[in-house]
Amino acid sequence: MEDARPPQLSFQELLPPMTPHEATVEANRCLYCYDAPCLHACPTHIDIPTFIRKIATGNVSGAAHTILESNFLGGTCARVCPVQELCEGACVYNAHDKPIQIGRLQRFATDHLYARGEAPFTPAPPTGKRVAVVGSGPAGLSASAELAKQGHAVTLYEKRELGGGLSTYGIIVLREPVEVALREVDAVRDLGVQVVTGQELNSPAGLDELLAANDAVVLSVGLGAVPALGIPGEAHILSGLDVIEASKMDLPTGVGTRAIVIGAGNTAIDAATIARRQGADTTMVYRRTEREMTAYHHEYLFALSEGIGFSFLTQPVEVLHENGQVTGLRCVRMGLGAPDTSGRARPEPIPGSDFVIPCDTVISAIGQEKPALAVTLGLDLDQGYIRVDDELRTSLPRVYAGGDCIRARGNASTVMAVQDGKLIAASLARILGTQAAPIAPTRPPEVRDHPLYQAAHGAVPHAEAPHG
Numbered sequence: 001m002e003d004a005r006p007p008q009l010s011f012q013e014l015l016p017p018m019t020p021h022e023a024t025v026e027a028n029r030c031l032y033c034y035d036a037p038c039l040h041a042c043p044t045h046i047d048i049p050t051f052i053r054k055i056a057t058g059n060v061s062g063a064a065h066t067i068l069e070s071n072f073l074g075g076t077c078a079r080v081c082p083v084q085e086l087c088e089g090a091c092v093y094n095a096h097d098k099p100i101q102i103g104r105l106q107r108f109a110t111d112h113l114y115a116r117g118e119a120p121f122t123p124a125p126p127t128g129k130r131v132a133v134v135g136s137g138p139a140g141l142s143a144s145a146e147l148a149k150q151g152h153a154v155t156l157y158e159k160r161e162l163g164g165g166l167s168t169y170g171i172i173v174l175r176e177p178v179e180v181a182l183r184e185v186d187a188v189r190d191l192g193v194q195v196v197t198g199q200e201l202n203s204p205a206g207l208d209e210l211l212a213a214n215d216a217v218v219l220s221v222g223l224g225a226v227p228a229l230g231i232p233g234e235a236h237i238l239s240g241l242d243v244i245e246a247s248k249m250d251l252p253t254g255v256g257t258r259a260i261v262i263g264a265g266n267t268a269i270d271a272a273t274i275a276r277r278q279g280a281d282t283t284m285v286y287r288r289t290e291r292e293m294t295a296y297h298h299e300y301l302f303a304l305s306e307g308i309g310f311s312f313l314t315q316p317v318e319v320l321h322e323n324g325q326v327t328g329l330r331c332v333r334m335g336l337g338a339p340d341t342s343g344r345a346r347p348e349p350i351p352g353s354d355f356v357i358p359c360d361t362v363i364s365a366i367g368q369e370k371p372a373l374a375v376t377l378g379l380d381l382d383q384g385y386i387r388v389d390d391e392l393r394t395s396l397p398r399v400y401a402g403g404d405c406i407r408a409r410g411n412a413s414t415v416m417a418v419q420d421g422k423l424i425a426a427s428l429a430r431i432l433g434t435q436a437a438p439i440a441p442t443r444p445p446e447v448r449d450h451p452l453y454q455a456a457h458g459a460v461p462h463a464e465a466p467h468g
Contacts, residue, residue, distance in 0.1 A: 013175070015104060018107075020060075026104070041090035042070075042086060043419045046067055046070040046071055046106075061118060063105075073141060076181060076184060081103060083102055123149055124150055125151050127150065127151040131154050133147075134221060135159075138220075138403065138418050140402075141185065141188055142420070142421025143424045145421070146424075152434070164184065168182065174273065204376070215432060216399070217398060217400070222405055223405065224368055224371060225368065226369075232319065233318055234319060238364070239363070240267050243274055255363075257279065259359060260316075260362050261284045263364065263365040265367060266295045267365045268365035270365075272308045282307075283309040288312065311331075315347065317332050371386060371405040378396070380395035387408075388400070402420030402424050403417040
């Protein structure tokens with residue numbers, strides 16, 4: 001039966017999969033650089049030249065193995081990583097040509113492996129050690145996979161009905177379909193990990209029970225809900241995360257014909273994209289300028305290409321509504337003052353500059369609240385995030401943490417969460433007396449000095465970037 005929905009309602013991955021011929025041609029463009037700047041720019045240290053060479057020689061399954069050895073969520077990261085800022089951004093071809101399409105080649109290889117039903121790894125002999133992982137987002141999945149490969153008995157707890165965290169619920173289909181996220185949950189199960197859904201850790205007593213039954217507990221609990229704006233009429237605002245989740249679960253999003261999205265991060269752009277593709281006249285409002293946006297520049301350009309409008313230096317002050325229906329968003333014009341603690345210019349309201357933007361939908365996507373569970377469990381905090389040491393140990397004995405819940409500095413992103421999971425597994429290998437896969441050495445000084453490396457590793461303040 002033909003899809004009767006209008007074209008803007010048809011959500012599918014933004015880029016089509018490469019054909020074998022396209023992948024081979026693209027792989028043969030690679031120079032296989034000796035110092036491989038693309039590898040140095042990858043937070044999970046995937047051996048990019050090696051996997052590309054394997055594609056070029058027809059060993060696609062081998063290419064996938066190379067990827068997954070370093071990044072168990074290689075299929076997700078192939079789709080959601082900000083490759084323009086990382087591996088592809090570091091490609092030497094940028095100086096005079098277009099960079100190698102590393103992300104699409106990675107997707108080609110990992111999709112090939114999963115389509116063939118190949119299991120990339122088998123667990124080591126049982127060690128008799130048990131580890132509980134709380135939260136099945138990227139950090140939790142990565143830690144579970146690496147620990148299971150070491151031979152530990154791992155139980156992965158997820159409060160939602162489906163595993164995968166934001167990969168399943170919070171990344172729009174244009175970037176990652178639900179089935180891609182769920183196949184990585186299945187891959188973890190194939191390693192012997194017990195995945196328990198519908199069970200939430202929400203008290204110190206619950207943590208004590210996990211510690212009594214396990215040798216260690218790993219927290220991968222992500223962040224909280226979109227914070228309140230504190231303006232009149234706020235009850236009529238939709239959460240950007242809820243809109244994205246509804247679109248992924250094929251449920252009504254609540255978006256009307258004229259939508260306003262508050263925020264200028266990557267999640268805000270995702271929510272605006274959904275509204276626009278559902279036929280809404282969509283505008284994003286942001287209290288600063290394009291220069292201060294937390295979204296990646298290529299995401300901003302993508303939003304413009306989608307026909308999404310922007311109203312900069314605009315601060316919402318009230319949601320107007322009649323009989324339960326939104327009729328407009330009252331805003332005030334802003335000017336920029338001295339830098340604030342984030343280093344960005346502080347927005348200051350201009351007296352008497354109020355105006356109204358007519359709309360029937362207001363969506364808020366201004367980031368997420370810090371992990372409330374950290375306070376509940378009595379963990380030490382760092383700017384509201386869970387404080388960890390270099391081994392990713394929390395202030396409680398035998399309790400580790402990774403992912404967005406610890407990201408007080410650097411970018412909150414899928415690829416960094418995956419690396420956290422690897423580091424936790426390596427730390428536990430030393431404690432539990434098992435052999436972990438070697439973690440790549442520190443990158444060369446010239447790479448450590450690069451602003452992209454510093455952003456990914458905490459040398460700059462935290463920036464919201466949950467889908468990359």
